[in-house]
Amino acid sequence: MTCTTPPLLEIRDLCLDYRQGENRIPALKNIHLFLNPGESLGIIGESGCGKTSLAMAIMGLCTNVRVSGSIGFKGMDLTCLKEKDFSRLRWNKIALVFQNSQEVFNPVLTLGEQVAEAIYTHLGLARALADKQAAQLFNLVGLDPVWCKAFAHQLSGGMRQRVLMVMAISCKPELLIVDEPFTALDADAKESMMALLLSLQEHLGFAMILISHTMPAIARLTTRTMTLYAGQVVEEGPTQVLLSDPCHPYTRGLINACPEFYGFKDLWGIPGTPALPGQSPGCPFSPRCVQKGPDCHKIRPNLVPAGPERKVACHKGGIETLLAAKGLGKTYVLGTTPIRAVRKVDLLIKTGEVVALVGASGSGKSTLAHLLVRLETPDEGQITFQGRTVSGRETTACMGGIQMVFQDPAQAVSPRLRVLDAVREPLDIMGWETRESQDLKALTALASVHLPCDPEFLRLACHALSGGQRQRLSVARSMVTDPRLLIADEITAMLDPSAQAVLLRQLKGLQHEKGFSMLFITHDLHLARKIADRVYVIDKGAIVAQGAGFEVFGTASQPHVHPAPPSRVRPPPHPPSGAIEPIFIGKEKFA
Numbered sequence: 284m285t286c287t288t289p290p291l292l293e294i295r296d297l298c299l300d301y302r303q304g305e306n307r308i309p310a311l312k313n314i315h316l317f318l319n320p321g322e323s324l325g326i327i328g329e330s331g332c333g334k335t336s337l338a339m340a341i342m343g344l345c346t347n348v349r350v351s352g353s354i355g356f357k358g359m360d361l362t363c364l365k366e367k368d369f370s371r372l373r374w375n376k377i378a379l380v381f382q383n384s385q386e387v388f389n390p391v392l393t394l395g396e397q398v399a400e401a402i403y404t405h406l407g408l409a410r411a412l413a414d415k416q417a418a419q420l421f422n423l424v425g426l427d428p429v430w431c432k433a434f435a436h437q438l439s440g441g442m443r444q445r446v447l448m449v450m451a452i453s454c455k456p457e458l459l460i461v462d463e464p465f466t467a468l469d470a471d472a473k474e475s476m477m478a479l480l481l482s483l484q485e486h487l488g489f490a491m492i493l494i495s496h497t498m499p500a501i502a503r504l505t506t507r508t509m510t511l512y513a514g515q516v517v518e519e520g521p522t523q524v525l526l527s528d529p530c531h532p533y534t535r536g537l538i539n540a541c542p543e544f545y546g547f548k549d550l551w552g553i554p555g556t557p558a559l560p561g562q563s564p565g566c567p568f569s570p571r572c573v574q575k576g577p578d579c580h581k582i583r584p585n586l587v588p589a590g591p592e593r594k595v596a597c598h599k600g601g602i603e604t605l606l607a608a609k610g611l612g613k614t615y616v617l618g619t620t621p622i623r624a625v626r627k628v629d630l631l632i633k634t635g636e637v638v639a640l641v642g643a644s645g646s647g648k649s650t651l652a653h654l655l656v657r658l659e660t661p662d663e664g665q666i667t668f669q670g671r672t673v674s675g676r677e678t679t680a681c682m683g684g685i686q687m688v689f690q691d692p693a694q695a696v697s698p699r700l701r702v703l704d705a706v707r708e709p710l711d712i713m714g715w716e717t718r719e720s721q722d723l724k725a726l727t728a729l730a731s732v733h734l735p736c737d738p739e740f741l742r743l744a745c746h747a748l749s750g751g752q753r754q755r756l757s758v759a760r761s762m763v764t765d766p767r768l769l770i771a772d773e774i775t776a777m778l779d780p781s782a783q784a785v786l787l788r789q790l791k792g793l794q795h796e797k798g799f800s801m802l803f804i805t806h807d808l809h810l811a812r813k814i815a816d817r818v819y820v821i822d823k824g825a826i827v828a829q830g831a832g833f834e835v836f837g838t839a840s841q842p843h844v845h846p847a848p849p850s851r852v853r854p855p856p857h858p859p860s861g862a863i864e865p866i867f868i869g870k871e872k873f874a
Contacts, residue, residue, distance in 0.1 A: 309561030325505035388435035395431025441472035513567035514560030520593035530601035547812035573635035573798030611664035639815030698746035751782030
């Protein structure tokens with residue numbers, strides 16, 4: 284018979300409302316969470332999403348609130364404990380490293396006195412022993428015990444964070460909650476703090492909840508991660524899988540806005556304003572979501588399984604797959620010689636993302652693009668768009684379908700057409716609405732790419748435009764049909780660096796504003812780094828590497844090398860060099 288160890292922490296259906304006069308302000312809604320002994324859980328989300336409220340609720344430090352649900356710790360429901368009983372657990376069994384170090388310390392007591400006070404109060408040690416253990420703990424976190432005699436204002440921010448860590452571990456808790464420990468720290472101090480947390484957890488064996496905006500810390504320090512939005516859990520799963528392949532559009536937005544992961548990209552953030560908890564009866568993220576449906580603002584989605592050990596709260600089961608190619612192949616015959624241009628290619632493009640297809644000239648990039656829009660017929664394989672099999676050019680001959688911007692705008696657009704006619708032409712071919720509506724939509728598309736809309740410019744023949752203007756005209760022509768997917772094939776290859784930068788900035792701005800997906804095809808790795816969320820690398824017609832942009836480009840010396848994702852590497856199981864193991868006298872009193 285198999286015996287399973289119960290969770291150290293188990294939260295069920297937790298709701299928390301703050302009272303403000305007669306009003307109640309929701310902060311947390313139906314939170315479910317479990318944490319096993321020694322495990323590490325990361326919690327991510329924008330400011331105001333409820334992360335700190337959750338930490339304070341576990342610690343029993345929320346005031347003027349109404350709490351429902353249960354917070355189980357080693358079989359005890361903490362929501363039912365009186366303050367006297369809770370105080371025996373707080374710091375002794377459950378400890379919190381606060382976010383704002385300056386506000387936590389008493390400015391008139393030395394740091395050593397404050398740490399010793401916690402040891403004296405909760406473990407009942409004599410003052411002399413408490414002082415000795417405080418000095419040993421300072422040593423354990425890499426601070427000279429001489430700083431025990433200092434006041435908080437005499438330390439740097441990084442040093443104060445270490446002292447907060449000392450206070451939190453002073454009674455050797457079984458659960459440590461760490462709330463934004465890297466705020467306002469420089470790069471070296473952040474790295475030092477991450478190494479310290481790993482070393483302390485290895486040495487002391489506590490379970491940890493890490494609340495942080497710093498994604499590399501979440502990747503390095505946790506095994507599971509939970510995403511909070513407007514007081515609700517919208518996604519959870521194994522950390523490495525969640526970071527490299529997020530299920531929820533909100534989680535993807537948080538990751539894509541991370542400068543440590545995407546150091547080369549222009550960072551745009553998530554459009555819109557964060558919702559307040561309880562503000563909407565439906566999905567709180569729907570006003571900002573690129574794939575929202577008609578019922579998303581009415582009905583709240585449940586947190587449901589989305590794969591092995593993964594859950595997501597989304598009516599569409601997570602980020603939708605917009606286009607899927609399976610086993611695509613194309614062979615040309617030169618004389619009697621077969622040339623395999625595309626070899627068994629599998630490719631996915633999800634709603635609202637930018638995918639870069641990278642490869643050298645002649646690697647098969649453009650051929651693959653032509654297959655996707657059915658300018659060429661594949662010899663084998665299948666393409667689905669929005670869940671339907673693509674058999675002809677129906678996806679490019681409709682509103683809200685697929686459009687392609689070609690490398691050479693002079694060949695893609697008739698040079699004899701006038702500007703307005705060139706942009707309006709796709710709508711005219713489709714027979715979309717009236718001529719007046721077509722003109723208005725064409726003018727809107729031109730304005731979106733920052734081209735003039737005065738009558739003189741609109742009457743110009745396309746051959747009279749500069750290269751940069753013609754390429755922007757091609758983008759406007761593609762955008763006029765409101766595509767769900769835009770395929771941009773080497774659209775900057777013929778432009779000077781300035782025109783290239785302007786076009787890319789405008790194109791990414793449009794994608795950010797309208798939420799369409801984009802397949803950006805290029806041989807230029809620098810451009811791919813600037814724009815891509817995910818990357819496929821093609822060589823000799825075959826996909827040889829794929830993954831999130833930070834995986835493919837982050838540590839690879841060659842673009843076709845696919846490095847492993849960042850792993851949670853633990854240091855050797857011993858204290859920092861020169862540290863003295865604290866004695867933790869009296870701990871057995873509360874065992």
